[in-house]
Amino acid sequence: xxxxxxxxxxxxxxxxxxxxxxxxxxxxxxxxxxxxxxxxxxxxxxxxxxxxxxxxxxxxxxxxxxxxxxxxxxxxxxxxxxxxxxxxxxxxxxxxxxxxxxxxxxxxxxxxxxxxxxxxxxxxxxxxxxxxxxxxxxxxxxxxxxxxxxxxxxxxxxxxxxxxxxxxxxxxxxxxxxxxxxxxxxxxxxxxxxxxxxxxxxxxxxxxxxxxxxxxxxxxxxxxxxxxxxxxxxxxxxxxxxxxxxxxxxxxxxxxxxxxxxxxxxxxxxxxxxxxxxxxxxxxxxxxxxxxxxxxxxxxxxxxxxxxxxxxxxxxxxxxxxxxxxxxxxxxxxxxxxxxxxxxxxxxxxxxx
Amino acid sequence: xxxxxxxxxxxxxxxxxxxxxxxxxxxxxxxxxxxxxxxxxxxxxxxxxxxxxxxxxxxxxxxxxxxxxxxxxxxxxxxxxxxxxxxxxxxxxxxxxxxxxxxxxxxxxxxxxxxxxxxxxxxxxxxxxxxxxxxxxxxxxxxxxxxxxxxxxxxxxxxxxxxxxxxxxxxxxxxxxxxxxxxxxxxxxxxxxxxxxxxxxxxxxxxxxxxxxxxxxxxxxxxxxxxxxxxxxxxxxxxxxxxxxxxxxxxxxxxxxxxxxxxxxxxxxxx
Numbered sequence: 357x358x359x360x361x362x363x364x365x366x367x368x369x370x371x372x373x374x375x376x377x378x379x380x381x382x383x384x385x386x387x388x389x390x391x392x393x394x395x396x397x398x399x400x401x402x403x404x405x406x407x408x409x410x411x412x413x414x415x416x417x418x419x420x421x422x423x424x425x426x427x428x429x430x431x432x433x434x435x436x437x438x439x440x441x442x443x444x445x446x447x448x449x450x451x452x453x454x455x456x457x458x459x460x461x462x463x464x465x466x467x468x469x470x471x472x473x474x475x476x477x478x479x480x481x482x483x484x485x486x487x488x489x490x491x492x493x494x495x496x497x498x499x500x501x502x503x504x505x506x507x508x509x510x511x512x513x514x515x516x517x518x519x520x521x522x523x524x525x526x527x528x529x530x531x532x533x534x535x536x537x538x539x540x541x542x543x544x545x546x547x548x549x550x551x552x553x554x555x556x557x558x559x560x561x562x563x564x565x566x567x568x569x570x571x572x573x574x575x576x577x578x579x580x581x582x583x584x585x586x587x588x589x590x591x592x593x594x595x596x597x598x599x600x601x602x603x604x605x606x607x608x609x610x611x612x613x614x615x616x617x618x619x620x621x622x623x624x625x626x627x628x629x630x631x632x633x634x635x636x637x638x639x640x641x642x643x644x645x646x647x648x649x650x651x652x653x654x655x656x657x658x659x660x661x662x663x664x665x666x667x668x669x670x671x672x673x674x675x676x677x678x679x680x681x682x683x684x685x686x687x688x689x690x691x692x693x694x695x696x697x698x699x700x701x702x703x704x705x706x707x708x709x
Numbered sequence: 710x711x712x713x714x715x716x717x718x719x720x721x722x723x724x725x726x727x728x729x730x731x732x733x734x735x736x737x738x739x740x741x742x743x744x745x746x747x748x749x750x751x752x753x754x755x756x757x758x759x760x761x762x763x764x765x766x767x768x769x770x771x772x773x774x775x776x777x778x779x780x781x782x783x784x785x786x787x788x789x790x791x792x793x794x795x796x797x798x799x800x801x802x803x804x805x806x807x808x809x810x811x812x813x814x815x816x817x818x819x820x821x822x823x824x825x826x827x828x829x830x831x832x833x834x835x836x837x838x839x840x841x842x843x844x845x846x847x848x849x850x851x852x853x854x855x856x857x858x859x860x861x862x863x864x865x866x867x868x869x870x871x872x873x874x875x876x877x878x879x880x881x882x883x884x885x886x887x888x889x890x891x892x893x894x895x896x897x898x899x900x901x902x903x904x905x906x907x908x909x910x911x912x913x914x915x916x917x918x919x920x921x922x923x924x925x926x927x928x929x930x931x932x933x934x935x936x937x938x939x940x941x942x943x944x945x946x947x948x949x950x951x952x953x954x955x956x957x958x959x960x961x962x963x964x965x966x967x968x969x970x971x972x973x974x975x976x977x978x979x980x
Contacts, residue, residue: 478710616951618950621756
């Protein structure tokens with residue numbers, strides 16, 4: 357079992373101030389002053405002397421936005437040296453279990469396959485992820501239905517679990533251990549009672565979430581690949597596409613969606629290749645020169661999004677490219693709900709629970 | 710650290726007009742560059758954009774590459790109106806190309822349509838380099854009209870080679886054209902091949918590939934012996950950007966050459 361430490365709330369604040377000497381520290385900030393049950397949190401550069409804000413659930417932005425920027429320079433032209441500029445060391449607080457599950461997909465795309473993306477690799481190596489347990493959830497949250505627990509189990513460097521007077525800090529990697537070893541004065545070994553308290557809190561949240569999710573009857577991961585395969589020709593796609601305005605929000609906010617486009621631009625006399633996030637809901641996503649487009653219809657594009665998430669990634673990674681974070685549900689102006697699409701497929705295929 | 714999105718520089722050395730809408734661009738890479746027949750590259754007009762093409766020159770020639778391009782979109786129309794000696798970006802080569810070793814000892818049927826002859830020219834050079842390894846090469850080429858035929862002065866040379874059986878057909882005839890008139894599927898009957906040891910390679914517009922594939926299946930070709938050159942909206946070339954996905958494949962890294970066996974259960978491959 358990995359090592360678990362205790363860090364008191366005030367000590368954590370001191371630690372963050374110290375960390376800022378070496379790292380750029382990002383942490384959650386509430387989007388409104390007065391907290392309510394549905395307050396949104398956003399990753400912000402940690403400002404001086406502010407206490408750490410504990411986000412009870414995931415932030416608005418996907419974790420991917422730290423590793424692939426929405427729009428950035430991919431390459432120069434014909435300049436021999438193309439060294440990566442010094443990226444600096446980054447620490448992110450407030451990452452949640454769903455973000456980490458989704459990040460498995462990003463890592464697969466950018467670190468595995470034919471060749472790895474060196475800029476992604478460099479950012480990955482320069483970034484320390486300090487995740488934390490969820491202590492509440494949003495209406496749109498459905499991680500458990502995607503087999504993702506509301507507390508991190510892997511993929512973090514250090515995970516924080518809130519207790520009354522501080523946090524349990526679980527080590528998830530060598531890098532996490534090194535960080536704690538470098539600042540030993542802030543940490544003490546966790547007591548068994550504290551670890552039991554963490555387990556109780558975790559179980560309590562899981563039970564609550566399970567109870568809330570049960571009536572929603574979201575089809576389980578075990579049948580999701582079959583749903584999009586057997587449901588390929590169903591009218592589900594047409595039906596749900598009626599309200600799609602092709603904004604691409606569902607893809608851009610998605611923590612697993614990784615598609616990008618390479619484009620060229622001229623800036624002050626030099627040419628650059630630009631890499632920017634793309635969306636398979638955009639009409640020209642699959643269009644080729646001459647005008648042919650295999651995804652001409654919005655319904656085809658919605659289906660493309662689902663076959664990518666629930667067929668392609670089950671095929672290659674044995675998991676769906678969906679972590680149940682619900683960001684796409686919140687962002688959609690057409691109120692297209694990924695849970696409802698899966699449920700409709702299940703109903704029409706007589707696989708509903 | 711290698712930047713996987715960075716193009717190498719190539720100088721546009723010559724432009725050859727093949728037909729009213731098709732030109733061959735001869736590019737001399739400034740760094741070492743080589744490809745296998747059937748692999749593709751992303752060719753960039755710096756500051757304007759890039760597009761995927763399969764080189765049409767002999768893969769054994771390393772110092773320059775030919776890319777035969779139809780004027781069809783933004784990048785290609787600017788290229789068609791360019792002058793020589795400009796700098797172009799080259800990324801690649803990408804994909805797997807043709808598995809030549811699997812064609813050895815076989816009757817190799819190649820069916821090309823329109824500008825689809827361009828990538829097939831690189832394949833032909835690849836085959837010609839070791840022509841004795843293959844039983845015979847039967848080529849059937851279809852163009853819309855006689856004016857649309859590309860590599861006009863090279864086809865007679867290839868046709869005359871020992872072990873090559875060539876026939877060109879045009880969809881629409883005219884008084885200047887003395888050859889066969891009819892769709893490509895009309896010249897696939899009574900092929901001089903032994904079906905027991907034949908493979909077929911098809912490259913052309915999607916609609917042509919669809920009907921040729923159906924015809925080949927009719928003739929008794931096994932789906933695993935039909936090699937198709939697929940084209941979708943390839944961007945990164947590395948299986949990362951997502952655009953060229955069909956089913957569980959990315960055309961760019963898993964193809965662009967697939968057997969029909971691999972694709973037969975994938976939806977909408979001809980769209």
